[in-house]
Amino acid sequence: MRVMRILIVEDDRDAASYLVKAFREAGHVADHAADGETGLALAEDGPYDVLVIDRMLPKRDGLSLIGELRRKGRETPVLILSALGQVDDRVKGLRAGGDDYLPKPYSFSELLARVEVLSRRRATGAPDTLYRVGDLELDRLTHRVARAGEEILLQPREFRLLEYLMKNAGQVVTRTMLLEHVWDYHFDPQTNVIDVHVSRLRSKIDKGFDRPLIHTIRGAGYSVRA
Amino acid sequence: MNRLRTLLSTTAFKIIAAYLFIFVLFAGVVIGSLGFATQRLFTDQITETVEAEVRGLAEQYAIGGIRRLVNVIDERARRPGASLYMVATFSGEVVGGNIGDLPPGTLGLQGWIETDYRRADETSPTKPHRALAQVYGLPGGFRLLVGRDLEERDRMREIFGRGFRLSLLFALVLGLIGAYFVTRRVLKRIDAMTESSQRIMAGDLSGRLPVAGTRDELDRLAGSLNVMLARIETLMTGMKEVSDNIAHDLKTPLTRLRNRAEEALRTASGDDAFKAALGGIIDESDGLIRTFNALLMIARAEAGNQREGMAPLDLGEVVSGLGELYEPSAEEAGMSLSVSAEPVRILGSRELIGQVVSNLVDNAIKYGRTEGSDARIELSARAEDGFAILTVADRGPGIAEADHARVLERFVRLETSRSRPGSGLGLSLAAAVARLHGGSLTLADNGPGLKVVLRLPRWVDEASHAHGKV
Numbered sequence: 001m002r003v004m005r006i007l008i009v010e011d012d013r014d015a016a017s018y019l020v021k022a023f024r025e026a027g028h029v030a031d032h033a034a035d036g037e038t039g040l041a042l043a044e045d046g047p048y049d050v051l052v053i054d055r056m057l058p059k060r061d062g063l064s065l066i067g068e069l070r071r072k073g074r075e076t077p078v079l080i081l082s083a084l085g086q087v088d089d090r091v092k093g094l095r096a097g098g099d100d101y102l103p104k105p106y107s108f109s110e111l112l113a114r115v116e117v118l119s120r121r122r123a124t125g126a127p128d129t130l131y132r133v134g135d136l137e138l139d140r141l142t143h144r145v146a147r148a149g150e151e152i153l154l155q156p157r158e159f160r161l162l163e164y165l166m167k168n169a170g171q172v173v174t175r176t177m178l179l180e181h182v183w184d185y186h187f188d189p190q191t192n193v194i195d196v197h198v199s200r201l202r203s204k205i206d207k208g209f210d211r212p213l214i215h216t217i218r219g220a221g222y223s224v225r226a
Numbered sequence: 227m228n229r230l231r232t233l234l235s236t237t238a239f240k241i242i243a244a245y246l247f248i249f250v251l252f253a254g255v256v257i258g259s260l261g262f263a264t265q266r267l268f269t270d271q272i273t274e275t276v277e278a279e280v281r282g283l284a285e286q287y288a289i290g291g292i293r294r295l296v297n298v299i300d301e302r303a304r305r306p307g308a309s310l311y312m313v314a315t316f317s318g319e320v321v322g323g324n325i326g327d328l329p330p331g332t333l334g335l336q337g338w339i340e341t342d343y344r345r346a347d348e349t350s351p352t353k354p355h356r357a358l359a360q361v362y363g364l365p366g367g368f369r370l371l372v373g374r375d376l377e378e379r380d381r382m383r384e385i386f387g388r389g390f391r392l393s394l395l396f397a398l399v400l401g402l403i404g405a406y407f408v409t410r411r412v413l414k415r416i417d418a419m420t421e422s423s424q425r426i427m428a429g430d431l432s433g434r435l436p437v438a439g440t441r442d443e444l445d446r447l448a449g450s451l452n453v454m455l456a457r458i459e460t461l462m463t464g465m466k467e468v469s470d471n472i473a474h475d476l477k478t479p480l481t482r483l484r485n486r487a488e489e490a491l492r493t494a495s496g497d498d499a500f501k502a503a504l505g506g507i508i509d510e511s512d513g514l515i516r517t518f519n520a521l522l523m524i525a526r527a528e529a530g531n532q533r534e535g536m537a538p539l540d541l542g543e544v545v546s547g548l549g550e551l552y553e554p555s556a557e558e559a560g561m562s563l564s565v566s567a568e569p570v571r572i573l574g575s576r577e578l579i580g581q582v583v584s585n586l587v588d589n590a591i592k593y594g595r596t597e598g599s600d601a602r603i604e605l606s607a608r609a610e611d612g613f614a615i616l617t618v619a620d621r622g623p624g625i626a627e628a629d630h631a632r633v634l635e636r637f638v639r640l641e642t643s644r645s646r647p648g649s650g651l652g653l654s655l656a657a658a659v660a661r662l663h664g665g666s667l668t669l670a671d672n673g674p675g676l677k678v679v680l681r682l683p684r685w686v687d688e689a690s691h692a693h694g695k696v
């Protein structure tokens with residue numbers, strides 16, 4: 001696993017120390033800034049992979065911090081963490097230059113999964129046309145999926161689901177991320193709709209094979225890995 | 227004194243003062259022009275009379291020379307009246323007439339003159355009179371003056387002047403009294419309004435501004451302020467309801483959460499037991515967060531401040547997308563989900579509408595089944611007149627008609643569904659979102675089953691109108 005350097009800009013002491021601790025436990029390096037000005041200074045100087053920024057901060061608010069950073073040409077991925085979680089708040093955050101938006105209260109596994117996806121997106125260069133995990137192949141150009149050389153027929157939506165999971169192979173992908181990226185819905189389904197889709201996909205991909213490729217990560221989501 | 231100053235500074239008073247000024251000006255112009263016309267008439271009459279007399283005297287002079295003229299003048303001067311005569315020699319010696327004294331040099335003038343004079347029979351020196359007269363030079367150096375007293379004309383002028391001043395005074399006094407009463411009446415009503423608004427600001431939101439029933443502008447103002455107050459009151463009541471509901475209904479799951487943690491601390495031994503307990507706590511808090519989010523969403527939708535986030539969208543597309551999302555879940559629950567979606571555009575929030583449809587389908591999957599029925603859920607979007615109609619119908623036990631209104635309230639869950647998961651907010655969120663979009667939510671009997679109908683106003687794009695498609 002790649003070690004990430006993460007900057008957390010959060011004024012709440014408890015929340016910040018919880019995050020720093022949790023990221024360190026997950027094997028990453030985490031720094032902390034308690035206000036917007038310090039956060040901006042650190043983000044400009046330090047080589048961070050991902051910035052996790054609260055919206056409401058003393059001295060300089062999160063959105064203006066991100067705007068300033070982007071104006072100075074810094075492309076470090078930013079995840080906005082905020083108690084303002086309504087649709088228009090999220091839109092505002094993303095327009096200000098944030099790459100992802102997670103409303104509070106959040107679960108750490110969701111945050112970690114999103115941060116990992118953000119950091120990976122920067123690490124990889126040009127988009128691949130062929131994803132490969134173990135003996136599973138997905139060709140984005142021909143929309144062909146095959147496992148152990150055997151072609152698997154998928155519905156368009158199942159293809160997009162597998163595509164997103166394989167694009168982030170090895171990472172944890174949460175249900176909310178799937179709903180956002182595969183279905184483009186930003187709301188909270190009350191039930192296990194996503195699980196049903198994943199289990200259908202799983203029955204086509206993993207059934208009859210000794211080694212399952214789609215793994216359920218308890219309390220977090222799913223992950224595709226060999 | 228202070229009260230008078232307030233009175234003087236009111237708009238009503240200023241308007242009345244302006245009207246008063248205009249009225250006085252108008253009266254002045256009318257009386258003035260009338261006065262001038264009358265005076266002119268008088269002057270014309272005088273000059274005519276004098277000219278007639280001069281003609282008569284000229285005849286006498288032609289017949290009998292200066293002697294006859296003086297005799298005639300003396301005779302005429304004895305008659306009472308306003309006519310004035312004077313004949314004088316070239317050295318200024320008076321030889322006839324009824325004028326006693328003239329300002330020096332008057333007789334040296336020619337033609338029409340207006341001059342002061344004294345009558346010959348006046349003994350004591352009084353204020354001089356005014357006269358309009360004509361002066362002629364006669365052969366032999368004699369001077370003749372024929373004129374008429376102007377007393378009547380001046381008295382008339384004075385009468386007009388007095389009339390003007392009187393009417394001015396009258397208008398002023400009347401106007402001020404009127405202004406005082408009108409302004410005081412308006413002030414009284416405004417004071418009453420101020421008083422009630424202060425009472426309302428102090429916290430009595432049920433208070434309203436007084437309406438006099440006169441349908442004037444003050445009444446209209448009070449009326450629209452009252453409508454605004456009613457709206458604010460509704461919103462405040464809504465807010466209070468939300469906080470009451472949060473207090474009541476979030477306390478239960480919070481207590482459950484606490485109990486679980488306590489129980490784990492007290493009884494659990496071993497990592498697995500702790501992990502299981504913590505897992506349960508996380509599930510419980512997730513449920514809490516969901517309920518909380520739904521409540522916030524309802525509150526925001528009801529406050530109606532999300533309209534700016536709305537954009538034109540195809541309800542049919544939302545419905546078919548969600549149908550596709552939920553189809554596997556329905557199948558897994560042993561039900562079939564049939565979707566019929568025709569394109570129909572509305573102006574709305576895709577996320578809120580999506581959340582609502584998802585809640586409704588979710589409800590149908592949870593509750594829409596009875597033993598032996600065909601367990602079919604029908605999800606549809608279609609256009610009907612100016613509306614986009616979204617329906618979610620199941621073949622379950624339905625909801626008794628008597629309960630239809632009640633289930634739209636927050637947190638209301640019918641006894642039959644208490645045992646199943648859910649916050650009881652799904653339908654009230656749907657109703658709030660419908661209202662936010664200017665539409666409505668109704669429940670109907672699907673015979674058997676429940677049919678939820680969401681009516682939203684259609685959005686008609688003007689550009690597409692121009693191209694002949696709607």
